[in-house]
Amino acid sequence: AKLCEHAFVREAVVVARQSRAGDKHLIAYVVCAPEASEDDGGGLAGALRAHLSSRLPDYMVPAAFVPIAALPLTPNGKLDRNALPAPADQAYALAAYEAPQGAVETALAQIWAELLGVERIGRHDHFFELGGHSLLAVQVSSRLSQAVGVDLPLSTLFATPVLIDLASSILELLSRSGPQQLPAIAAVSRLEPLVLSFAQQRLWFLAQLNEGSTNYHIPLALRLRGALDRSAWQRSLDRLLARHEALRSVFVATQGKPHVEVLPPEAGLPIVDHDLRQRSDAEAALLDLCHEEGRTPFDLARGPLIRGHLVRMSDEEHVFLLTQHHIVSDGWSMGVLLRELSQLYRAFAAGQDDPLPALAIQYPDYAAWQRQWLSGERLQKQAQYWRSALSGTTRLVLPTDRARPAQQSFAAATVPIIIDADLTRELKRLSLQHGTTLFMTVQAAWAAVLSRLSGQDDLVIGVPSANRGRREIEELIGFFVNTLALRLDLSGEPSVSELLERTRRTTLAAQEHQDLPFEQVVEIVQPPRALDHTPLLQVMLAWENNAAGSL
Template sequence: QDEVVGLAGELRSYLSLSLPEHMVPAAFVVLDALPLTPNGKVDRRALPAPADEAYARGVEEAPVGEIETLLAGLWSDLLGVERIGRRDSFFTLGGHSLLAVRLISRIRQELGIELTLAKLFAQPVLFDMAGVIAELVEKSGRQLLPAIEPVDRGGVLPLSFAQQRLWFLGQLDGMSASYHIPLALNLRGPLHRAALIRSLDTLWERHEGLRSVFVAQGGEPHVELLAAETGFGLVEHDLRGVDQAQTRLTELCREASDAPFDFARGPLVRGQLIRLGDEEHVLTLTQHHIISDGWSIEVFLRELRTLYGAFLRDGEDPLPALQIQYPDYAVWQREWISGERQALQARYWSSELADAPALLALPTDRSRPAQQSFAGAHVDIWLDPELSRQLKVLSLRYGTTLFMTILAAWASLLSRLSGQEDIVIGTPVANRARTEVEGLIGFFVNTLALRVDLSESQDLETLLAQVRSKVVSGQDHQDLPFEQVVEIVQPARRLDHTPLFQVMFSWENEDVVAATKLDGLSVTPLETNYEVAKFDLDLALREAGDEIIGVLVYSSALFDEST
């Protein structure tokens, strides 16, 4: 046993002499023998999970100096790893693209320097990353970045760029349900109704984003805020003893999802509590995308859980006060994305998407309608543990994240099906590069248009390197709102398809809804049979244990399920 202690670090150091960083194993486990199946193959399921000492974390080399120590603290907070060594790699310890963006945000805030995502991927080891940062500090000095400050609520509050685009689309399509974000939760157990209502009222008061409405004067919209004291306005229904209660439940959920919002009058969030039995309820929440996004749903549910737990015990609001609100961010965004910063990012996207194909011509079951239909459906996607493991190994071998590897595969498939070698795929980015906005509810998410060259001359290694470069460069230029990118590229506008791309790919870190918990209650997502397809195809995947799972949402105006 004495010989095993420190063995992981020695093996890692030895292998580092002959292998690139991303191919050096993260952990080393000593076994008397490999577990085998009856067929004599390695029984991977029987392999033990590595214990703490199995990880080659370089703890024998503690961080040295101010920058390494600061970096180690940031890594520990983001990765959930207690001990960080100066020879550790950010990605080996579990880092991925989203965490890398958040790390850059924290480095920017702490040190006042701009570290690009490309440099972070090129130097993922703590010691090397600290060296890059030290050079940047020496070269340009620590610069105090403009803070997001509260603005006077007595003046005119502008919309963010993303909100402005959705407001304009709302005027065109008559406020259809295509930009609604519905959520339905089945609650089983003794629900404390008063605690739930108080929690929702507190969230309503806490987040100005939820209370925003959009009023036009002279054709130009501005933001106004509904009163905090009006409360959330939860609507309640009691279906106990009602004939065909399940049918009525389906109708209420559909009405909640599809009923139009009024931008000018609001509110743009609504909820209902449907009682099915003494200890069974359904809670529906519907928000318009103009005030929310996927990250915001996570914030909403996380804070709802905290508040409900406190109010269940007659406690006070335990959440720390918000220093800024979404309207403050909207004002800051218009100042930040201007001048040379805007011009630099505009030049990048103009060059990157110049002469990109306007349409991905996939074979469809029906002709494309003259105006885009948002009717959709989905098929479940499941990649078994062995295939998922092989994808992870492949990613380690070529220094890509799982997102990058599967994006390359998705682009390859789309190229084969369409016969086109020039493929543009959209992908969402959280666009919360400032730590101040991580706890806000609002419409932050941005979309990147990633262009992949699938010419036959490329081998796998070249393709993965290209996709990695495209993802990293795109995320380094994610500040420019997608609506401005469209205006810069100026693709031919048509009503029958979305501009720049018609296929999406997103990587989700966890099933936020499935992870929701409320004290004393069993909370599960309620399955609904209505969907919206904003694109021809939208592939969303995530890791779940040792598998990769997700859904492929498709336009039912174009495709049959079998296709």
């Protein structure tokens, strides 16, 4: 209705549409008056955005404005949403488009375009209005380090989210300290014993403590419909195993000290075939296979730490069960695996060669780099932050219907809670108003609930972090994820605005010190230890929003 008040607009419709980056945005489709026909998309977008911005709250202003000759209709006269065209890149200009100027603005625009999936970025565009969030902000910071040699604090991006303002902040940083490059992750010799990463060291220790445990299995079930080229499927899996050394890693101990050995590239991924086509209880038998697979432990010293079952349900349907040990993979890695498996299978089924580019480094190279990089002054700085942030924390005590067992059992259940579209829109609106991401807003709400239930105003919430702050490791399969312990202060009955601000400050500070592994944080803080609860934190909020899982 507000669009149609503009002189250029005759008819309009606004829909939510998924962008190439995977996020949904409001898109306006407008039938324009003749006098607007000579205007380019960017100018029209700027004019209509300015018109709506003065009449509507920010969350109701569309991300793109697409001029069309007429609204497409179905045979019965209703709007045909499927016939609405995809927005052209210039339609995404959230302000009147002005090309980036100078090397820093140009580099920043290129980085935003790659991460946000929008090709044309103007110097007045707003990172978060274009779909940015804190995980993408970490990736922006990583790419800026390589492109212009600046270590950009996340708080700076949140404080200056408009491209021209952020570029000015970057130039100020460069003028004070000059370009600074992080040490490159280089390939290490395979003739020497390979070290474990900090995360792998943690899981190896837990595996020794609970021999035969299946708590750290990562299961995956894929239902494959249509004719399956069994040879191409096996070849694709074998190539994945050969491509990623993490998947071929085993963990051998000498005098109680573990090191990594890598199985040969031609080892092949073990697959067990099952044919259930003649079974009347095929689905029940499949479920039994899933349970049996989940109960089967891995041998970390022998490997491989990835295995599969291919279950034939009918001539045109298979189910593929893939299980990995967490010590060689994580949630982000699952996205990498599925993407590469799809690319490889399509190529091999068509008789083509491997289409994937060679990897410059492997996970063992990252593990060696991590231990060298996280040392000295850098280690002391991160350690001091966590010592100060978490000193004096207390255990969260929630009212429950039974006593906590003397030792954690990991028996669990799930309770689904659906946040509907209307509430999601309101949460996003609230986030934009207060300069927080949707994750930060939900975390603040979760903290408020926990505080009300427990009667405590000093809370620690665990958050899994992707921990992929370097561009070189984004395409690797491996165990990178870390846990951040976020301490939230709800003392003094803060208002919603004040609680959101506290949450934002805490989250950004934790992300800027996310390199220190959680188990080292525990050792530094030295909280009271007991077998009935996890040290430092007893609740978590896992926010899965990576394109390939974390903040």
